[in-house]
Amino acid sequence: MKAFFKNKFVFIIYIILFSFIAILLISPLKSGASTRIDNGIFSDYVLVNDGNTFEESFISNIDNLNTVGLLLPTKKFGSYNGEIEVELLVDNVFIQKANYQLNGMKDNIFTFMNFDGVRNSKGKNCSIRITFNLLENETFPIYYSKANSKSHIMINGSAMNGTIGLHLFGNNNDYFYAWYPCLAISVLFTINSLFIKKENNNV
Amino acid sequence: MFRLLESSWKKILIILSITLILTGLIEMFCFNFKLIQLDDSQKGIKNIELSEVTVNNFEFRENKLISKNKKQNILFDFDGKYVNKLCVNYISDNEFNTNFDIEEKNVYDKYTTVKSESNHSFKTNTFVHNIGNNAKTLEMKTNATNLTITSIHIDNRIQPNFYRICFLFMFIFTSFCLFSFRKTIFKKEHNAFLLISLISGFMIILFVSNTTFYSYDDETHFKNAYTLLDFGNTSWSDTAKQMTIAMPFSFDSVNSKEDIKNLNNYLNANHRNIVSTSSEGRFIKYTKFAYLPSAICLKLGKLVNLPFSVLFKFGKLGNLLFYSFMMFFSIKTITKGKTFLAFLALIPTNIWLASNYSLDPIIFSSIALGISMFIHELTNKSKILSEKHMILFIVAMIFGILPKAIYAPLILLPVLLPHEKFINKKHEKKFKIGIVMIFIVLMSSFVLPAILSPSQAGDVRVQATSQIGQIKNILSYPIGYINVFLNNAGLQFFSKLFAPETISNFGYLGTTNNLTYYLSFIILIILSVIEFGKKKININCKLRSFFVIICFVIIGLIWTALYLDYTAVGSLEMQGVQGRYFIPLLILLPFIFNITNHINDVPDDVHNINFSLIFIFIGFIILNISIYGNILNVLCL
Numbered sequence: 035m036k037a038f039f040k041n042k043f044v045f046i047i048y049i050i051l052f053s054f055i056a057i058l059l060i061s062p063l064k065s066g067a068s069t070r071i072d073n074g075i076f077s078d079y080v081l082v083n084d085g086n087t088f089e090e091s092f093i094s095n096i097d098n099l100n101t102v103g104l105l106l107p108t109k110k111f112g113s114y115n116g117e118i119e120v121e122l123l124v125d126n127v128f129i130q131k132a133n134y135q136l137n138g139m140k141d142n143i144f145t146f147m148n149f150d151g152v153r154n155s156k157g158k159n160c161s162i163r164i165t166f167n168l169l170e171n172e173t174f175p176i177y178y179s180k181a182n183s184k185s186h187i188m189i190n191g192s193a194m195n196g197t198i199g200l201h202l203f204g205n206n207n208d209y210f211y212a213w214y215p216c217l218a219i220s221v222l223f224t225i226n227s228l229f230i231k232k233e234n235n236n237v
Numbered sequence: 238m239f240r241l242l243e244s245s246w247k248k249i250l251i252i253l254s255i256t257l258i259l260t261g262l263i264e265m266f267c268f269n270f271k272l273i274q275l276d277d278s279q280k281g282i283k284n285i286e287l288s289e290v291t292v293n294n295f296e297f298r299e300n301k302l303i304s305k306n307k308k309q310n311i312l313f314d315f316d317g318k319y320v321n322k323l324c325v326n327y328i329s330d331n332e333f334n335t336n337f338d339i340e341e342k343n344v345y346d347k348y349t350t351v352k353s354e355s356n357h358s359f360k361t362n363t364f365v366h367n368i369g370n371n372a373k374t375l376e377m378k379t380n381a382t383n384l385t386i387t388s389i390h391i392d393n394r395i396q397p398n399f400y401r402i403c404f405l406f407m408f409i410f411t412s413f414c415l416f417s418f419r420k421t422i423f424k425k426e427h428n429a430f431l432l433i434s435l436i437s438g439f440m441i442i443l444f445v446s447n448t449t450f451y452s453y454d455d456e457t458h459f460k461n462a463y464t465l466l467d468f469g470n471t472s473w474s475d476t477a478k479q480m481t482i483a484m485p486f487s488f489d490s491v492n493s494k495e496d497i498k499n500l501n502n503y504l505n506a507n508h509r510n511i512v513s514t515s516s517e518g519r520f521i522k523y524t525k526f527a528y529l530p531s532a533i534c535l536k537l538g539k540l541v542n543l544p545f546s547v548l549f550k551f552g553k554l555g556n557l558l559f560y561s562f563m564m565f566f567s568i569k570t571i572t573k574g575k576t577f578l579a580f581l582a583l584i585p586t587n588i589w590l591a592s593n594y595s596l597d598p599i600i601f602s603s604i605a606l607g608i609s610m611f612i613h614e615l616t617n618k619s620k621i622l623s624e625k626h627m628i629l630f631i632v633a634m635i636f637g638i639l640p641k642a643i644y645a646p647l648i649l650l651p652v653l654l655p656h657e658k659f660i661n662k663k664h665e666k667k668f669k670i671g672i673v674m675i676f677i678v679l680m681s682s683f684v685l686p687a688i689l690s691p692s693q694a695g696d697v698r699v700q701a702t703s704q705i706g707q708i709k710n711i712l713s714y715p716i717g718y719i720n721v722f723l724n725n726a727g728l729q730f731f732s733k734l735f736a737p738e739t740i741s742n743f744g745y746l747g748t749t750n751n752l753t754y755y756l757s758f759i760i761l762i763i764l765s766v767i768e769f770g771k772k773k774i775n776i777n778c779k780l781r782s783f784f785v786i787i788c789f790v791i792i793g794l795i796w797t798a799l800y801l802d803y804t805a806v807g808s809l810e811m812q813g814v815q816g817r818y819f820i821p822l823l824i825l826l827p828f829i830f831n832i833t834n835h836i837n838d839v840p841d842d843v844h845n846i847n848f849s850l851i852f853i854f855i856g857f858i859i860l861n862i863s864i865y866g867n868i869l870n871v872l873c874l
Contacts, residue, residue, distance in 0.1 A: 133482070213685075214523075216678045221631060224671025227664065228624040 089163040094124075094156055123161040245418070252413040260405040264397050271369070272395045275319055283391040285313065295386070302386040310378040311386075317342070320368045322392040322493065323375065329359045332487050333381035337366060340373040348373050356487035360503050365392070365495040367874050400444055400494060400873035408861050411436050415857070419850055427568040429853045430579040431561055434588060437860045438557040441592035444868045446491040447504055447549040450484045452593035452744040453815070457481075459594045462531035462552055464515060466539065472514050475507040476545045488745070494873050501546035508545035523682065527599040527640040530559035553592055556599065560591035563602035563633075570626075571609035572616040574827055576849040577764040578605065581824065583856035584757050585749050585863045586742040586817055593744065596640050597817050603637030604647060604821045611650045612828075614658065615776070622658045622668070627651065631675065637821075642683030643794040644821060646787045648676050653783050683798070706806040725811040726796040732816075734823070739816025741863065746871065749863035757859055760852055765827035776831050784829045788822050795819070 122129045266273075272280070287302050291312040295302040302311070313323075334356050340348045357364045368375075411432060415423050423429040449456035460481040464471050479485040491500055521529075534555030538548040564582040568575055581587070582605070591598035610630040614622060634648045652669050659665035711718045733739065740757050741749040748754065795818050796811050803813030 213678065213682060216681075217635070217675070220671060220674040220678050221635065224631060224668060224675060225624075225628055227667035227671050228622065228627055 087163060087165045089161055091159060091161045094158055094160045117167050119165040119167065121163040121165075123163065124158050126159070126161070245421075248417055249414075252410065252417060256406055256410040256413060259409050260402055263405055264402050268398065268401060269395050271319060272321060272393060275393060279319055280393050280395070282394060285389045285391065287386065287389065290389075304379070304381055304384040307382060308378070308380055309384070310376055313375040313377070315372045315375065317348075317371050317373050319393065320370070320372045320375075320391050321394075322495070323366045323368060323389070324363060324392050324495065325366075325377075325389050326363050326387045327357070328362060328385045328387065329357070329381050330383050331359055331381065332490075333357055333359075333379055333384060335364075335366075336378040338376040338378075339368060339370075340375070341368070342371040342373075354489065355492050356489040358486045358490045360486065361490075361496075361499040362387075363495065363499055364490075365493040367493055369874075398494060398874065400869060403443060404440060404861075404865065404869055407436050407440055411857065412854075415850065415854055423850055425569075426575045426579045426849050426853060427565050429850055430568055430582060431565045433583060433853065433857045433860070434561040434564065434591070435557070437583075437588050437857070437864065438561065438592040439554075440864055441589060441868060442550050442553045442557065444864070444873050445593070446486075446497055446500055446872055447546050448484075448486045448491070448500065449480055449482070449594075450488060450745055452590065452595055453817075455594040455744075456483050458528070458531075458596060459549075459552065461525055462528040462535060462555075462594060465521060465525065465528055465532035466536050470514050472511040474510060474545070475512045476504045477508065478512060479507075480549065491872055497873065501544075504546050504549070505544040508548075523639045525640075526636060527596050530555040530599065531594060534558075553594060556593070556595065557591050560587075560598040560602045563606050567602065567605040567609040570606070570613050572613050574612075574764070574768050576852050577761070577768050577827055578609070578824065579849075579853050580757075580760060580764055580856050581820075583853065583860060584740050584761075585753065585860060586740055587820065588860055589743045590817065597820070600637045600641055600644065601821050603633045604644060605824055607631075607634035607637065607647065608650070608824050614651070614654065615780075618655060618657055620658075621660065622654065627668075631672075635675070635679065638679050639682070641818075642679055643798050643818075644791060645676055645679040645683065646790045646794075647821070648672060648679060649787065650783075653780050683794070702803060703806050704801050707801045707804070710807050711800075721800075721809055721811065722793075722796060724809070725814075726792060729814070730792070733814065734816070734819050734826075736816050739819060741859075742817065743863060743867045746867045749859075749867055753859045753862050756855065760855060761823075764852060765830065769827045769831045776828055781829050781831065784825050788825060788829070791822060792819070 117133050119131060119133050121131045287300065288297055291314075292302060292309070293311075294304060294306045294309040295311065296305050297303075334354065337351075337353045337355075339351050339353070341351050343349050353366075355364070355366065414432065415429060423432070445451050449459065463473075463477060463481075486500065491497055531552040532555070535548060535552040538551035543551060564578075568579050568582070571578055582602075587598065587601065591602075607630045610626040610633070614626055614630075630651065631648070638644045638648060649672060651672050656662075656665060659668070735758060737748040737751075737754040740761075741754040743749060796814055799813040800811045804811055
């Protein structure tokens with residue numbers, strides 16, 4: 035090790051520089067910056083106040099599926115109360131479940147539910163099952179924003195109507211592969227510089 | 238230290254005996270005095286006949302009260318008798334809320350209405366409301382959808398409170414120890430710090446209930462620590478799984494020692510079976526190294542098959558031990574501002590975070606150790622750079638920076654080490670280039686993912702966040718972003734650095750009382766003046782300016798990071814920035830405002846012991862007031 039480091043100052047600097055170039059080259063190719071599958075399903079569904087379940091299957095084109103984005107109709111008055119439960123199945127095997135509280139949510143919504151990440155999901159048959167558990171009857175009129183609904187709808191009571199969009203996100207790598215050797219080399223180089231000093235000092 | 242303890246065992250025995258006697262006397266005659274004075278007819282457990290209480294929207298059937306509508310209330314007439322605890326046994330399939338209006342006797346022997354509120358979980362079947370006073374009437378209003386009250390009783394038994402006894406014992410014992418060994422072990426600041434930190438942290442761990450949503454994001458930190466247990470496939474019990482969500486038990490549902498017992502029984506009963514497994518990669522990601530102290534303790538606890546109620550505390554203990562020992566070595570190593578650092582390490586926020594699932598104490602203590610190593614080298618100008626100190630500096634700093642790369646500029650500190658510390662220019666150049674390289678690599682862990690692979694979704698806890706959206710927004714309106722930055726970071730600069738939420742914060746249990754905050758703040762200022770004013774270890778202007786730049790860069794990074802990840806795209810308000818993120822910078826501040834003065838121009842041996850220990854002891858008092866007021870009095874009576 036000592037022989038490797040001794041007077042190899044320039045050489046190590048080059049290694050570090052090359053490692054950084056590697057990061058810059060590898061990462062964009064590998065990651066593709068949060069690929070998005072835009073399914074846009076569930077349009078024109080009617081949500082009722084207890085346990086409506088929807089399921090959609092798709093073939094994943096990304097390695098690590100990790101986020102579900104749900105576009106709910108925007109409410110002009112009142113708020114959603116209850117929760118959404120999202121289950122993820124790969125090849126019909128249950129993988130993970132995520133819950134998201136809707137209590138008090140009013141305007142918007144691009145709701146994200148994060149999973150720990152399903153690795154190697156590319157090319158597999160995935161299913162997303164969404165269950166809405168809305169707590170109670172709405173007692174006030176509900177309006178939807180123009181962007182997300184077919185028309186201006188007002189409903190008194192439990193049911194509501196609108197377009198629900200589903201978007202899935204993930205990425206194709208978790209790590210910057212070149213980052214770890216970069217850190218290791220930088221640390222070794224710095225520590226080594228301290229010991230070179232000691233050798234010189236002894237001389 | 239141990240030799241000293243060995244020779245002082247007689248003294249320790251005496252301290253223990255006095256502590257035990259004092260604890261027993263205070264518990265019995267101060268806290269149970271009213272109960273002792275009661276006549277025999279009022280003492281003990283008194284059942285309340287459910288058929289005799291005045292109810293609204295309850296139906297009395299089969300000796301039970303069954304709720305009819307959504308809002309119910311029960312009126313108790315106590316006729317001015319003493320009520321220590323009101324115990325309600327119930328069955329519910331939903332969480333519900335209770336409001337209490339109690340006509341209590343005040344200090345002028347008149348009755349005034351005291352209002353309080355608590356939540357109750359459907360997972361347990363009893364709640365206990367502490368009253369501890371003479372009451373005329375009590376109105377209990379609930380909003381349960383399906384509630385059955387099976388029995389209600391008043392508990393007027395004389396019962397020693399285990400938690401209060403622990404608190405009294407530890408407080409008295411530590412105070413006596415600090416006083417008795419003030420000229421030996423606790424002459425050194427780091428020894429006094431270690432004792433106080435471990436004792437106070439242990440009290441917090443013991444008193445805080447075994448559920449989440451007490452400290453910031455503790456459910457996420459617990460989840461991350463627990464996931465590391467088996468390096469790959471982690472088995473989750475129902476209880477462990479519940480702890481990964483915020484508020485598995487509603488916030489105000491644990492209010493008494495009986496509630497704690499019920500909670501623990503529930504947790505332990507549901508920890509027996511594995512309900513799911515999670516798979517992670519075999520390698521620990523760099524952001525998760527800081528969970529190792531908690532994970533190691535959780536693993537040890539799991540190996541000896543501890544019940545969950547103890548295992549959960551065991552994980553917190555890992556954090557506390559790591560924090561206390563890292564700070565112990567930091568205080569021991571630092572050559573300037575030992576008392577300041579010891580006091581800063583003992584502020585309520587730091588000890589609270591160290592006694593919970595959190596990354597902040599790991600980051601703070603690692604950075605503090607790194608800074609101590611650096612200051613040690615900086616102030617020993619006559620000696621050549623020490624390999625041991627610099628290696629420890631690099632390792633500690635990297636360990637502290639990996640979870641939050643926003644602190645990366647701190648690793649640049651040795652760049653301004655004077656030439657005299659190096660043998661020759663080549664040596665100096667190599668070392669400093671190495672340090673800059675490490676800085677660039679550490680910064681890249683923060684900057685590169687944001688540039689190369691920005692997340693579509695920001696933090697899931699906030700709506701409409703998107704890293705990529707925010708970056709686009711900033712790049713489209715750079716001037717606008719500068720405006721937003723100045724309006725937020727600029728205007729809140731001082732409040733974030735020195736506000737109560739930074740110095741005396743007990744998470745969701747609130748900030749501690751104003752007295753403890755002002756006292757902590759004033760003492761930090763006093764210590765930064767009298768400890769840092771000596772001429773002989775003055776820090777030059779160039780270095781101070783460098784510290785200022787580093788601090789400003791870190792402050793900028795903190796605000797920017799949270800704007801990208803935690804703030805809705807295009808928002809004019811930067812959200813999620815909390816005072817605790819700025820605590821590591823407080824170590825550097827006295828070095829920046831290092832005003833030479835004559836207050837301290839007296840020989841060291843005149844004031845060395847009392848000066849340090851008195852301030853550290855005040856830190857201990859502040860902590861104990863906070864623990865009693867914010868934890869013990871709220872959760873454990």
